[in-house]
Every structure is written in structure tokens, then in C-alpha cells.
Amino acid sequence: MNRLAGSQSPYLLQHADNPVDWWPWGEQAFDEARRRDVPVLLSVGYASCHWCHVMARESFEDETVAAYLNERFLPVKVDREERPDVDAVYMEAVQAATGQGGWPMTVFMTAEGEPFYFGTYFPREPHAGLPSFTQLLQGVHAAWTERRGEVAQVAARITGDLAERRLSYDAPAPPGEEELARAVRALAAEFDEAHGGFGGAPKFPPSMVIEFLLRHHVRTGSREALRIAEGTCEAMARGGIYDQLGGGFARYAVDAGWAVPHFEKMLYDNALLARVYTHLWRVTGSAFARRVALETADFLVAELRTPEGGFASALDADSEAQDGGGHQEGAFYTWTPEQLRDALGPADARLAAAVYAPGDEGTLRLPGPEAPAELRARLAEARARRPRPERDDKVVAAWNGLAVAALAEAGACFGRDDLVAAARGAADLLVSVHLGPDGRLARTSRDGLAGQGAGVLEDYADVAEGFLALYAVTGTRAWLDRAGGLLDVVLERFAGVGGELFDTADDAERLIRRPQDPTDGATPSGWAAAAGALLSHAAYTGDARYRVAAERALGIVRQLGPRVPRFAGWGLAVAEAAVDGPREVAVVGAPGDPAADALHAVALRAAAPGAVVARGAPDDEDPAPLLAGRPLREGRATAYVCRGFVCAAPTTDPETLAAQLA
Known part of the structure; x- marks a missing residue:
């Protein structure tokens, strides 16, 4: 050893x-x-x-x-x-x-x-x-x-x-209408009309780009943006990259048509996609999007939640083959004709073969949800008896922040209190294990013990994003304050004098260069994620310091977005929120008041780009800034829709609130 x-x-x-x-x-x-x-x-x-x-x-x-x-x-x-x-x-x-x-x-x-x-x-x-x-x-x-x-x-x-590769950055203005429209046109030119998504094989889920396109459609009414987003979501969820039996997405497809997956399942992909499909449902009301969002959220909880309440990093692509031939990629997920007959009998096996796409070496893979639900349930039961892929049970702070945001929003939108509870459990672990008394984050933990690696920019940004989403859903002030503490560290330790952001803190271990990357990879860049969390926190608190920092960080998106929008999706999505306001919604009402609950639900289901939602009681002694000075109207639960703390007429009517947020 x-x-x-x-x-x-x-x-x-x-x-x-x-x-x-x-x-x-x-x-x-x-x-x-x-x-x-x-x-x-x-x-x-x-x-x-x-x-x-x-x-x-x-x-x-x-x-x-x-x-x-x-x-x-x-x-x-x-x-x-x-x-x-x-x-x-x-x-x-x-x-x-x-x-x-x-x-x-x-x-x-x-x-x-x-x-x-x-x-x-x-x-x-x-x-x-x-x-x-x-x-x-x-x-x-x-x-x-x-x-x-x-x-x-x-x-x-x-x-x-x-x-010498250090980024030259003079904090230009954030993207405006023209840059955002040019980014959509560039994406339309690269869109795969035949299969959805962008580019050829291998093909990865473009989660951040879809988020941008949905926000752009809501803000501008662009049918093209919605068509690209909806078409890509439909193609992915009907393809082999999506697990039709157990929910959740594989990391990527090895082909251009989403049919043949690379079978590892990553926490970050599924957290991002659960949120994307939830947002697609908010925009379109699609029952299909709702099903995929919930199945993906349920996969996260069922397969990746750790005993401590966090979420494990990944499931392996490989597992023990059915024939005893050692570990093979996709062995848990793929089916031979003989395995289908054993699981379903000859008649139903023929039906399964008719709706499953041929794979390599005689295997059959599920490309879409056309098989009857009863048949899929029987296959899932048979698959559950197979040797399972190994799980990387390391808890990564950033990816858990993404999961907290996704589960909190899905739980709120679909009336699933259990998903909100799962989000809260992961957030509690991040506070109790990852967050030190000095306000600094540990990058990882395992078995409830923090690792030695220091948190990087994406950890602070994504955890802050998760805490802000949890505050919107629960109204618990502590989550807003904790997010603010993390963002203060970002401004103190990760920001340069020109408004640029670095991936590591100024007191981190010195490597041969200090890493700095404003482009998205499989997850939002730490730079763009920090800009988004800073923008939201400014909307909640009215603190101009956070807004200024967000806008200075978004300057890089003005440079990248129109040229390489596929690698600047999250920054473009944040820019859409900045152009829209973002809208600030304050809901005031007594805890448990059905009228306040109704207004809160409408606010959380609104698709306005990057909208922030605060809920509180009228007698709070220390209300969040967005709630301060917001009285009840005629003694009834009341909602205020604002931009920059300048509000439209308050309303007690959920339909009026929905119209204000449209």
C-alpha cells in the first residue's frame, strides 16, 4: 500500500x-x-x-x-x-x-x-x-x-x-441588448437542427446555454431562443443520454444524436439539468419538462444523497458485467436481446426491442420514453438486481450548491416539500462541515469530515447561489446572511483591482500561475457564477457594492458572449437578469397564511430572468432589506414587485402579481 x-x-x-x-x-x-x-x-x-x-x-x-x-x-x-x-x-x-x-x-x-x-x-x-x-x-x-x-x-x-497568459481586463460595461441578441443569433447558427444541441460528437448537455435562451425568450419574446432551448431539452430527454428507467442524465453522448451515452452520471450535470427542466416548465407549462425535472430531482435524492445529507459527486460508468466478464462501461444500463426476454418474456421483449435503439455488440439501449410505463417499471425492477456502479461519495461544495438551488426550486414549483427538505439538508451540511469559523469554505468532505483542499471561486459562488435559492423558498433569513458572508470573501480574496475574478484566493497555495477562466465548462465558470450571486444579493439587500462588482465581472461577457456564446452561457444568463432588473418580489404575510402562501407560490413560479423573492411576516423585528417598510394592504397578505427597490403598486391578488411578473 x-x-x-x-x-x-x-x-x-x-x-x-x-x-x-x-x-x-x-x-x-x-x-x-x-x-x-x-x-x-x-x-x-x-x-x-x-x-x-x-x-x-x-x-x-x-x-x-x-x-x-x-x-x-x-x-x-x-x-x-x-x-x-x-x-x-x-x-x-x-x-x-x-x-x-x-x-x-x-x-x-x-x-x-x-x-x-x-x-x-x-x-x-x-x-x-x-x-x-x-x-x-x-x-x-x-x-x-x-x-x-x-x-x-x-x-x-x-x-x-x-x-504570460493572464487575462487583460479593463472591466468594460456589461452586455446590453445588442450583445445578447447577437449571442442568440450565433447560437442559432450553430444549432443542430437535426438532433438538437450544438456541435457534433461527442455532445454534452448545454445547460447554461439553455438557461440563457429561456431567460432571453421571457424577456424579449424571442421564439427562436425558445425553439432552440425546447428542441434541445426534448432531444436530450428522449435520447439514450437520459436514463428512462431510473431518471438522471449521463455525462455526454458519444454520438451527435444523443443516442449512445458515456454512462457516468455526474452530480453537477443532473443538478443543472433538474433546474433547466424546472425553468422550462415555468416558461411553457410542459408536462414533459415537469416529468423530467422531477425524475432527475428524484434521481439525485435516491442515488446520490449521502448519509450526512450532502450529495455524492458521481456514479461510475463501469460496473460488473452480467456474464462475469469483469467491469464494463454501461453494464448496468444496457440490455441484450436475451436479457430483455428474461426480464419481460418473449412478447414484451419484442415490444421493447421495437422502441429501443440498437447499440453496439448486440446490446439494446433506450432512446426515448415510448415504451409503456408498466414495461419500464418491470425493466427497472430487473435492473435493480444487477451489480451497481461504484459511487464517488466525495461531497464537493460547488456541486452541492448547484443541487441545493435545483432541489429548492423544483420542490417549490411542484409542491414537493421533500425536495426542499433535501436541499435544506445539503445546505446544513455545507454550513456545519465545509464552512469554517473564519468564513472560508473547504472544497470537499467525506463521511462528514472536511477535506484539506481550500474552496475555489466556484465553491463560494455556487454555494451562495444555493443559499439564496433556499432563502427565496423558505424565507429563512440565515440563508441570505450566509450567502452574503461567502460573497464578501469573494470580493476580498478572489477579485482583482480591475474587477476581474480569479479561480483561487489570493492566499491560496502558489502554483506556477494563478488560474483564471471566465468560460463555462461542464459547470458555470466561477467568474460567471459569482457575478450571478452578487447580482441576486444586491437585489435582496440594495447594497450597491455587490451590484457594481457584478456588473464589473459581467464586462467579460460583453467580450465573450457574442463570439463564443456556447462557452459563456451562464454569464449571458446573468446578463439577462441584469438587463431585466432583476425583478425583486417581496411577499408580506403571516406564517401559514394561505393568502401569503398563494402569493409566494406565484412569485416562485414566475419566469422573470433572475427574479429574487423574499417572504416575511409583517411584524418581523429585523426584516431582510427587501422586506423593510412593506406593510400589509388592508390587513391582507401583500406582494410588491420592484426594480432597484422602486416598486409597482402593491397587490393582494395572485393573478395581478403574475401579470406584473410576466
Whole structure:
């Protein structure tokens, strides 16, 4: 057992029994590399990564490979979800040099952390132009021992290039009407008319872009924006990327038509998509969107909730095959004709085969919900007896913030108090375990114990977003105040003098560069998420400091949105809220008053971009700022719709309130 045995990360623990003498990331590892005068091999992945498992089986579990590696290198393992800062810095180098990235990420570097050679997956044997991993090790060792001067020059040049990549930012104005309209036109030009979504294979759920399109439609009435959003949501949920038996979305489709998924299921995808489909329902009233939103929310609670109340990071793509052939990708989810007959009988198996799409090697996959509900229930029952995929039960702060927001809003919109309770449970865990007495966040926890990694920008921003959503739904003032505390840390520790934002705090561990990325990946960029939370908090409190910070951060979206809207979706969505106001809704009424409940429900179901909702009692001694000075009208529960704390005429009528928010 190597030095990973004491780790909290499930990914690192997967490698704890490797014959490779892995070290965790840290100064001790680099000191040892200096002492031995060997290069560092950095291997970065995550627990549910299919190709990480493949490379581990092929190379890291091989005694011969491990012996060569241990003698000539200092091997370091990093969980990218635990240390996104380390991953971001070296992935930037990989992408700059190779034009692509991915995991496992393989980086060779000096003991000063300067990279000089990198790639992703390397096979056991040479394949498709790639050297074998052993050949790679031999080549790097030869360069290190025979051409050290060249290696040092390459490492210095790459490190210098990375250091010069700091974003030049002068805080231009946030996007306005023209930039937002241009972004929609650019998305329309890239829209896949045949299959929905954008681009070809592989195809990822564009959650943040859909959120922008829905907000743009609500604000402007754009039918084109709604058509693209609705078409993409329909295609995804009727495709194989969506689990028709158990709910929830796979990470991406390997084809352009959403039919064949890469089977790992990530918390962040499903939190974002549960919220997207909830918002699609708010806009259209679609029963289909409602079903998908609730099934996805139920998947989160049933499959990813931990005993402590948080949400686990992911389910593996791989699981034990039915024929005993070892772990295979998709084994839990796919069906052969024989398995269908065993589960359903010959007649219903033929019906299933008629509505399931053919897959690879004789398997059958479910592309849509056309099969009768009774048949799907029987298949789900049969599938439940199979070996289940492993679960990465690490709790990531940012992704739990996304889940809190999604579950709180879905619970409120659909009258599901259990989902609101699940959101509150995760938020409680974030407060009790992740949030320190100094107001700083731990990035991860496991089994109720906080990890060592410091929270990054997306953690503060997404957790603040979740707390603000929970405040809107519950009216509990503590969630608003806690969000404000997190955003104060953002302004103090993550903001630059020009209004730009960094991914790590100014007192975080120093890497070869301070990571900074305003573009979305699989999740909203920390930069855009912080802008959104700051904007909402300003709307709740009237504090101009947060509004100014949000608008300065949104300046980058003015630059990126019209040119690359697929990578600026969340920033564009936040900009839509800023242009719209956002609307501020104050509902005043006694707790348990049905009239106040009715007004509150209307406010929460309104689709106005980024609208904030506060509810309180008329006799609150310390009301939230948005509620201050808002009396009852004629002794009845009353709602106020405002922009910048300037309000329209108050109303006691839910229909009038709905009209004001339309």
C-alpha cells in the first residue's frame, strides 16, 4: 500500500494498492524529487473516469511498469475534483500544446512544478499513433538524463508562456441588448437542427446555454431562443443520454444524436439539468419538462444523497458485467436481446426491442420514453438486481450548491416539500462541515469530515447561489446572511483591482500561475457564477457594492458572449437578469397564511430572468432589506414587485402579481 492510503479522495484510494509508489500532491513530494534528482510524473483523474480506470488496469497495476516508474520518476496522483486549481493550470498547458485535453491527464515536470511533456491517456501497447506508456517513460527518462539542458529550456519556456497568459481586463460595461441578441443569433447558427444541441460528437448537455435562451425568450419574446432551448431539452430527454428507467442524465453522448451515452452520471450535470427542466416548465407549462425535472430531482435524492445529507459527486460508468466478464462501461444500463426476454418474456421483449435503439455488440439501449410505463417499471425492477456502479461519495461544495438551488426550486414549483427538505439538508451540511469559523469554505468532505483542499471561486459562488435559492423558498433569513458572508470573501480574496475574478484566493497555495477562466465548462465558470450571486444579493439587500462588482465581472461577457456564446452561457444568463432588473418580489404575510402562501407560490413560479423573492411576516423585528417598510394592504397578505427597490403598486391578488411578473 502506497502513500495514498490515508487520503480522503475515493479516486486516490482507488490507487492506494497500486504497485506504483504514488505520492499525494504536496511539497514533500517535490522535495523528494529534488533529493533524488528525478522528474515528477503527475497523473490527474477522477473516480468515475472510464479511461482513468483503463490506464490504471493497463499500466499502474502492472508490476513491471510500476518498477520502472518508481525507480526513475516521482509519481504524484491528483483528484481533479479535489484540486481543480492544479488540474486547471496543467490542463491549460496540455490544451495549448496538443489542442485537446481530457482525463487521465499525464504531465511530466521538474521538481519546481514546471511541465515539459504532457498528454492524456497512453495505452499499454502502441496504438493509433500513440506510444505505449512504457515507451513514453523510456523516452522521457532518456531526455532527462541525456539532454537535461533541453528539458530545462522547454520547461522554462512553457512555464513562461503560461505566466504570460493572464487575462487583460479593463472591466468594460456589461452586455446590453445588442450583445445578447447577437449571442442568440450565433447560437442559432450553430444549432443542430437535426438532433438538437450544438456541435457534433461527442455532445454534452448545454445547460447554461439553455438557461440563457429561456431567460432571453421571457424577456424579449424571442421564439427562436425558445425553439432552440425546447428542441434541445426534448432531444436530450428522449435520447439514450437520459436514463428512462431510473431518471438522471449521463455525462455526454458519444454520438451527435444523443443516442449512445458515456454512462457516468455526474452530480453537477443532473443538478443543472433538474433546474433547466424546472425553468422550462415555468416558461411553457410542459408536462414533459415537469416529468423530467422531477425524475432527475428524484434521481439525485435516491442515488446520490449521502448519509450526512450532502450529495455524492458521481456514479461510475463501469460496473460488473452480467456474464462475469469483469467491469464494463454501461453494464448496468444496457440490455441484450436475451436479457430483455428474461426480464419481460418473449412478447414484451419484442415490444421493447421495437422502441429501443440498437447499440453496439448486440446490446439494446433506450432512446426515448415510448415504451409503456408498466414495461419500464418491470425493466427497472430487473435492473435493480444487477451489480451497481461504484459511487464517488466525495461531497464537493460547488456541486452541492448547484443541487441545493435545483432541489429548492423544483420542490417549490411542484409542491414537493421533500425536495426542499433535501436541499435544506445539503445546505446544513455545507454550513456545519465545509464552512469554517473564519468564513472560508473547504472544497470537499467525506463521511462528514472536511477535506484539506481550500474552496475555489466556484465553491463560494455556487454555494451562495444555493443559499439564496433556499432563502427565496423558505424565507429563512440565515440563508441570505450566509450567502452574503461567502460573497464578501469573494470580493476580498478572489477579485482583482480591475474587477476581474480569479479561480483561487489570493492566499491560496502558489502554483506556477494563478488560474483564471471566465468560460463555462461542464459547470458555470466561477467568474460567471459569482457575478450571478452578487447580482441576486444586491437585489435582496440594495447594497450597491455587490451590484457594481457584478456588473464589473459581467464586462467579460460583453467580450465573450457574442463570439463564443456556447462557452459563456451562464454569464449571458446573468446578463439577462441584469438587463431585466432583476425583478425583486417581496411577499408580506403571516406564517401559514394561505393568502401569503398563494402569493409566494406565484412569485416562485414566475419566469422573470433572475427574479429574487423574499417572504416575511409583517411584524418581523429585523426584516431582510427587501422586506423593510412593506406593510400589509388592508390587513391582507401583500406582494410588491420592484426594480432597484422602486416598486409597482402593491397587490393582494395572485393573478395581478403574475401579470406584473410576466
